[in-house]
Amino acid sequence: xxxxxxxxxxxxxxxxxxxxxxxxxxxxxxxxxxxxxxxxxxxxxxxxxxxxxxxxxxxxxxxxxxxxxxxxxxxxxxxxxxxxxxxxxxxxxxxxxxxxxxxxxxxxxxxxxxxxxxxxxxxxxxxxxxxxxxxxxxxxxxxxxxxxxxxxxxxxxxxxxxxxxxxxxxxxxx
Amino acid sequence: xxxxxxxxxxxxxxxxxxxxxxxxxxxxxxxxxxxxxxxxxxxxxxxxxxxxxxxxxxxxxxxxxxxxxxxxxxxxxxxxxxxxxxxxxxxxxxxxxxxxxxxxxxxxxxxxxxxxxxxxxxxxxxxxxxxxxxxxxxxxxxxxxxxxxxxxxxxxxxxxxxxxxxxxxxxxxxxxxxxxxxxxxxxxxxxxxxxxxxxxxxxxxxxxxxxxxxxxxxxxxxxxxxxxxxxxxxxxxxxxxxxxxxxxxxxxxxxxxxxxxxxxxxxxxxxxxxxxxxxxxxxxxxxxxxxxxxxxxxxxxxxxxxxxxxxxxxxxxxxxxxxxxxx
Numbered sequence: 197x198x199x200x201x202x203x204x205x206x207x208x209x210x211x212x213x214x215x216x217x218x219x220x221x222x223x224x225x226x227x228x229x230x231x232x233x234x235x236x237x238x239x240x241x242x243x244x245x246x247x248x249x250x251x252x253x254x255x256x257x258x259x260x261x262x263x264x265x266x267x268x269x270x271x272x273x274x275x276x277x278x279x280x281x282x283x284x285x286x287x288x289x290x291x292x293x294x295x296x297x298x299x300x301x302x303x304x305x306x307x308x309x310x311x312x313x314x315x316x317x318x319x320x321x322x323x324x325x326x327x328x329x330x331x332x333x334x335x336x337x338x339x340x341x342x343x344x345x346x347x348x349x350x351x352x353x354x355x356x357x358x359x360x361x362x363x364x365x366x367x368x369x370x
Numbered sequence: 371x372x373x374x375x376x377x378x379x380x381x382x383x384x385x386x387x388x389x390x391x392x393x394x395x396x397x398x399x400x401x402x403x404x405x406x407x408x409x410x411x412x413x414x415x416x417x418x419x420x421x422x423x424x425x426x427x428x429x430x431x432x433x434x435x436x437x438x439x440x441x442x443x444x445x446x447x448x449x450x451x452x453x454x455x456x457x458x459x460x461x462x463x464x465x466x467x468x469x470x471x472x473x474x475x476x477x478x479x480x481x482x483x484x485x486x487x488x489x490x491x492x493x494x495x496x497x498x499x500x501x502x503x504x505x506x507x508x509x510x511x512x513x514x515x516x517x518x519x520x521x522x523x524x525x526x527x528x529x530x531x532x533x534x535x536x537x538x539x540x541x542x543x544x545x546x547x548x549x550x551x552x553x554x555x556x557x558x559x560x561x562x563x564x565x566x567x568x569x570x571x572x573x574x575x576x577x578x579x580x581x582x583x584x585x586x587x588x589x590x591x592x593x594x595x596x597x598x599x600x601x602x603x604x605x606x607x608x609x610x611x612x613x614x615x616x617x618x619x620x621x622x623x624x625x626x627x628x629x630x631x632x633x634x635x636x637x638x639x640x641x642x643x644x645x646x647x648x649x650x651x652x653x654x655x656x657x658x659x660x661x662x663x664x665x666x667x668x669x670x671x672x673x674x675x676x677x678x679x680x681x682x683x684x685x686x687x688x689x690x691x692x693x694x695x696x697x
Binding site: 209210211212213214216232233234236255256257260263266269270271272274275276277279280282283323326327330332340341342344345346 | 470472
């Protein structure tokens, strides 16, 4: 199948490199903003939408501090271009409390003292909730393996894992 | 990261036309390598053609027991797909031992085939690197090269290939299916990964604008008991020092009747251990023969003082793996 001229001619709609209108669905709200195509989802959230709960650690996909959900799955917002997110639902740490009440995982992190400096915590919590939803929190080994993409420089791992176990074992399943 | 333009492709034809019609363009899939290297200025396309919304996330049966994997299927989904877990458990294990769950949710199978080496001199954007800047030299040859390859190297590049799942796929004789400006074609996977030789910057035979659309994994009955073991500096979220994909059937007489063996972490490409396979087929499945086969595989290994340990490490990993399969 060769790509014929009529197909090639159909390629219109290249956007950028300057600011272009982008529509993002974040935490159930639609946001119309303008940004360059090179802007990551992480920078769009923090710098354009003032949602600074999502943290920039390494900015190269190794630390997990920027973990958010895209269509319910945990992903790294530093390696995702904001423009790739159009038409998808993004959820951040700011969106998981309901009716003024912390999400059970947020409460469990407080109850178990599951952080020290707190910088990795939003990413840890977004990963931890997803971990249980995925069914990857069955054993301690599962938790350790499937949380390995979230680095905690303060080494709060034992308490993070305790918080995850508590939410996993709660009646409402978190 | 330098300014880029962006185009979201609505169809395969549109994606191929957009990239092939622009000299400095690249497909953008999961982005886990591409965005990282863009930010490091290691790759510098000026047009990104987003293929994430193409309808290529399927898995379907082919050829009496094989599986066709759409190029945009994500690693996490493929790893847990029932057909993969049942027919190629070693491939599922390889996928789950790669990266982190967040990255596996993003990374596509087609993108995984195109992922770049983790060689620090390639990634730093300034050291001599024949892969990044042809003719500039290779800083890794005399640099910090503990993680580098010992098989398939050349005087111009010793970068190791980072993929886990590609190790399984070379063992399984997978086939890469593409659509490009000149039409469709199929590429046997061992022809897809090119050793560095004199042209380390040429890593695969894809033409500019040629898009991977699927990976065909043929029926390989012995792979139903396949395994993948990965040895690394920490227990999770790390690249392999040595990894082994194995699938073996031993007949009633105790001889190796079938064997698929491939290695990660030691080669410039995902390494099918042909020599070891040939040395063992039809011979008694004993630790002594496993060791002799491993010796044969590494007979031409080229090491540095820092990575010579990989030869011993890999040989032992092979012997242990095959011994556990037979025990």
